[in-house]
Amino acid sequence: MTKDEATREEALDPWKSFIVEAPAGSGKTALLTRRFLRLLSVVERPESIVAMTFTRKAAAEMRERIHQALLDTESGTAVQSAYEQRTRTLARQALERDKAKSWNLLADVGQLQVQTIDSLCATLARQMPVVSEFGGIGTVVEDARELYRLAARRTLRDLTEGTEQDKTLFRVLALHFDNDIESLEKQIASMLQKRDQWNLDQWDFLGEEGSLASAFCELLNSARLALRAVFRETAAVDFTEVAHAALRALGTPEAPTDLLYSLDYRIEHLLVDEFQDTSRAQYKLLRALTEQWSDGGGHTLFLVGDPMQSIYRFREAEVALFLQCWESEQLGSVRLKPLRLTSNFRSTPELVEWVREKVSPVMAEDNPRLGAVQFRESEAAREDRGEVPQLIALIDDNNGQREAAEIVDIQTSDSWSFSHIYGEIITAPLVNSAWKDGAVSITIQNPQDSADKDTFLFKLEDSSHAHLQMEGVPLPPIDLVRAKGMPNVASDWNKDKTYSPDDGLTSNPGMKRIFDEDQRVRQSGVKIDWPSVEKSDAERRQAVLRLLNEGSLHTGEDFTWAAFLFQHGSTPDDYLLAHTLAMVALKKGYGDASWIATATLDRYLQCIHQPQIYGTQFLTPQNQPTTQGAYNRKLVSDALRRQLGVPVQTAQEEQRKQYDAQRGVAK
Numbered sequence: 001m002t003k004d005e006a007t008r009e010e011a012l013d014p015w016k017s018f019i020v021e022a023p024a025g026s027g028k029t030a031l032l033t034r035r036f037l038r039l040l041s042v043v044e045r046p047e048s049i050v051a052m053t054f055t056r057k058a059a060a061e062m063r064e065r066i067h068q069a070l071l072d073t074e075s076g077t078a079v080q081s082a083y084e085q086r087t088r089t090l091a092r093q094a095l096e097r098d099k100a101k102s103w104n105l106l107a108d109v110g111q112l113q114v115q116t117i118d119s120l121c122a123t124l125a126r127q128m129p130v131v132s133e134f135g136g137i138g139t140v141v142e143d144a145r146e147l148y149r150l151a152a153r154r155t156l157r158d159l160t161e162g163t164e165q166d167k168t169l170f171r172v173l174a175l176h177f178d179n180d181i182e183s184l185e186k187q188i189a190s191m192l193q194k195r196d197q198w199n200l201d202q203w204d205f206l207g208e209e210g211s212l213a214s215a216f217c218e219l220l221n222s223a224r225l226a227l228r229a230v231f232r233e234t235a236a237v238d239f240t241e242v243a244h245a246a247l248r249a250l251g252t253p254e255a256p257t258d259l260l261y262s263l264d265y266r267i268e269h270l271l272v273d274e275f276q277d278t279s280r281a282q283y284k285l286l287r288a289l290t291e292q293w294s295d296g297g298g299h300t301l302f303l304v305g306d307p308m309q310s311i312y313r314f315r316e317a318e319v320a321l322f323l324q325c326w327e328s329e330q331l332g333s334v335r336l337k338p339l340r341l342t343s344n345f346r347s348t349p350e351l352v353e354w355v356r357e358k359v360s361p362v363m364a365e366d367n368p369r370l371g372a373v374q375f376r377e378s379e380a381a382r383e384d385r386g387e388v389p390q391l392i393a394l395i396d397d398n399n400g401q402r403e404a405a406e407i408v409d410i411q412t413s414d415s416w417s418f419s420h421i422y423g424e425i426i427t428a429p430l431v432n433s434a435w436k437d438g439a440v441s442i443t444i445q446n447p448q449d450s451a452d453k454d455t456f457l458f459k460l461e462d463s464s465h466a467h468l469q470m471e472g473v474p475l476p477p478i479d480l481v482r483a484k485g486m487p488n489v490a491s492d493w494n495k496d497k498t499y500s501p502d503d504g505l506t507s508n509p510g511m512k513r514i515f516d517e518d519q520r521v522r523q524s525g526v527k528i529d530w531p532s533v534e535k536s537d538a539e540r541r542q543a544v545l546r547l548l549n550e551g552s553l554h555t556g557e558d559f560t561w562a563a564f565l566f567q568h569g570s571t572p573d574d575y576l577l578a579h580t581l582a583m584v585a586l587k588k589g590y591g592d593a594s595w596i597a598t599a600t601l602d603r604y605l606q607c608i609h610q611p612q613i614y615g616t617q618f619l620t621p622q623n624q625p626t627t628q629g630a631y632n633r634k635l636v637s638d639a640l641r642r643q644l645g646v647p648v649q650t651a652q653e654e655q656r657k658q659y660d661a662q663r664g665v666a667k
Helices: 003-008 028-040 056-075 082-101 117-127 147-163 164-176 181-193 205-234 240-252 257-268 279-289 319-328 349-362 401-411 509-520 530-550 556-567 572-587 591-607 639-643 650-663
Strands: 018-021 049-053 114-115 269-272 300-305 337-338 428-436 437-444 449-460 466-471 480-483
Touching: 003 337, 018 319, 028 049, 028 056, 028 082, 028 269, 028 300, 049 056, 049 117, 056 082, 056 114, 082 572, 114 117, 117 240, 117 257, 117 279, 147 164, 147 181, 147 205, 147 650, 164 181, 164 205, 181 205, 205 650, 240 257, 240 279, 257 279, 269 279, 509 530, 509 556, 530 556, 556 572, 556 591, 572 591
Parallel strands: 018 300, 018 337, 049 114, 049 269, 269 300
Antiparallel strands: 428 437, 437 449, 449 466, 466 480
């Protein structure tokens, strides 16, 4: 039994609301699962329990854990520990309620309301399309930087083409940025991403600086309107817009909508995972959903998170909101009891103590204004292994060579082994086994086709190593290493991703330097000496080829950078290789490579005198309007473009006009 077992048990009280600090390795998902099971044993409808997580992966994992606990209980699967026995008891009580109410949860898992907070926001907004102003919005994009840039350009264009007052505003702001319009555009785009934190109406400015700040506020208000227009035209929005749309759909405390009244009845228990990464708009949504709740009214709120793991500030996460709720012991009208978990099931005592000693001095206090968090103590629930943690300092590493050597050394030590796992897991019946040529011959049968059989030879090399060879297939054998103790098997394998030992490596700093130089010569702010750039481009491509031939590129980021280098080539082979590199990056799970994958194919098609298909390439003939050249606009739909992070055709036309405006060319 862990020292915080009583705290974990208290967190299961179905009639009380809590805010729980759960540090890394403390079993946070398991606690949420157990509370969900406990709530199932007392509610009238399973849909009245709503659990919200931050990612789709976490939502799927929690739903699967709840469902598996119910399935294991129904089938009588043996339990191994007191902890598992407690979960089994909770699942049994939930099944008793399931049978009494005829829910049929084992067959209809869709009744378990576990979803991301973003999907809940989108659902609420779409239920009230007029009030939320969300009608017709088709896609919620995770990376909306292109939309922000488009809105920023449109804002500046409208100022230059608007009234005399608009033009004066543009001149004031441009002067402050030393007439660097590109920097001004980037600043506007950056501010649009953070618009959840704006409070322009309440700012009070005095003097010359106040006048400038007021001008910038006026600019941001215009940019916000431009962004809303971009959202409508592209049928795409960001997460912040979805959250605000959901808030509009619920109304206000003084004028709540019918939807809010309906939700007050439908949602009785709300569980929120990763609460430390909640944005202000999402926090306001939680307040709105629980505004009418009161103690003893049958509603509960359960917030779980770890302030030390707040990592989504780029999506406007505010760890200060967690600290505020913890200190005040409430969220809106809901009173919360603070609970703190202290047991760490993941790390050894040596590592826990090492982290405390090294990290606690630099995480000295909570500071909501700065987003600073005080170090939280934890205790290892695992046994001491007698190993001293080692810090590998790589600050002065030359081209990543020392880092690579350290990683190879770690991965080839006795405590590491790799599995090459791909495809779907299929259980195939064993139809024959025999001793053959010093190996065990195993024949299995395809469960879907009895005539489809495969034979494998399993041969021991020594007490720790073996080979598995598929008979009759010219492929090398799979090397097997005996596991020491019970191995931990990951449950989040992606069957669409290729895994290899490279997955443990970090991006090559040499490749990063080459990429940064490639970008620097194109963003110097002065007239570009293209003959000189083309010469240095060729040298950089040769450097990348050397890294490829040496096998020094490992991550999706590495291959994306390399793709950009060959995108700046001059031959069809350059562009086709760039496209291949981008595809490798995507296969490694690096989603940011999707745009360069489309751009490289478009440029290859143009180079072989075929029409581009995505619309990523623009041609700028001297003293002539910008064009996209031969372009098959019908092959790829805008819906597919959005999936790939490519601007839709209306947005491309805006880009084209912007290029002409910047070049001073009229159509």
